[in-house]
Amino acid sequence: MTDEFDDHEKAKANRQDGKIKEKIGDATDDPSMKAKGKLQKAKGDLQEIIGDAKDALKVDVSS
Numbered sequence: 794m795t796d797e798f799d800d801h802e803k804a805k806a807n808r809q810d811g812k813i814k815e816k817i818g819d820a821t822d823d824p825s826m827k828a829k830g831k832l833q834k835a836k837g838d839l840q841e842i843i844g845d846a847k848d849a850l851k852v853d854v855s856s
Contacts, residue, residue, distance in 0.1 A: 800844030807837030 818827025
């Protein structure tokens with residue numbers, strides 16, 4: 794498993810967890826939980842950008 798794969802998988806997990814927290818915050822009328830969900834989704838978005846940047850910088854050293 795490569796670092797790039799890890800970044801993309803972590804990003805997906807964080808976005809999904811964030812969505813769940815937001816829905817729980819909505820359902821329970823808990824603004825703190827909703828905010829935590831939004832922050833976790835943003836963390837996932839940043840992880841995706843980092844993974845994309847690593848992919849773009851990756852050099853094929855097998856040649």
